[in-house]
Amino acid sequence: MLEFLLRFFGRDTTASKKIAKERLRLVLVHDRAGVSPHLLEALKNDLINVISEYLDIDTTGLEVSLNQENDSVALVANIPILRVKRTFKTSPETAVKA
Template identity: 45%
Template sequence: MGLFDFFSKNKSGNVAKDRLKLLLVSDRANCSPEMMEAIKNDIIKVISKYMDVDTDALDIQITQTESEGGHGAVPALFANIPIKDIKNGNPNR
């Protein structure tokens, strides 16, 4: 094991972190972890038609934000989706 291997996160650690993050997000949005996973997968599927994305670095969060009318906080979906490349041609391939 090299020095950099010691400081790098292992694959199972990243999976556990993602699952915990998904659980926390789903709790804030008052929807099930299964629903949050389905939303994440649908977003990836749609965006992947048009561009190559880094699914390992994908970050989707549901937070509270103030409504436009000033009627209190409402849930908001924020997605950070790193783009590797833009696809050219037919998006239905």
């Protein structure tokens, strides 16, 4: 009913504030990640720790970055695998030693 009335009076139902908010959200993902390179660096180190529990990876060839496609931002990690472990344990201590 209300939608109809709004349309009747020629108002675009996608309010421009929604567009503003969405653009702001995307731009801030990049701003905040770009401003603190430590964030991606710390994330990378944590990723190495977690993944190493399951796989032997090439930590020097590991890349972590943000990719933007139209209206979403994705975290993209390129992790070269050297070897899959035959046995794994979820306890972090054993995994680090292995």
